[in-house]
């Protein structure tokens with residue numbers, strides 16, 4: 001079935017709706033509890049850290065990095081739900097991005113002097 005095979009990451013894999021993922025994350029919190037899920041944040045962050053260290057030592061770990069970023073993001077989703085701070089995080093992110101953008105513009109202007 002040449003040409004009909006699905007790409008490695010079909011769009012359906014990417015189309016988990018925000019509400020679906022929120023629901024799944026909420027269920028994980030309910031099922032395993034906040035202490036276990038907070039511990040998982042530490043664990044997943046450590047795993048990402050380990051893969052990034054391997055990368056800095058010259059290893060080809062791009063796939064592992066993608067996997068660990070996904071794990072960390074899922075845990076962070078759960079933390080936002082646990083502390084009920086989804087909107088707050090978005091607001092702070094917007095502010096920090098704005099500040100970063102200004103800092104970049106300032107640095108760029110300085111180097112052009």
Ligand SMILES: [Mg+2]
Pocket residue numbers: 044047067068071
């Ligand atoms: Mg992991």
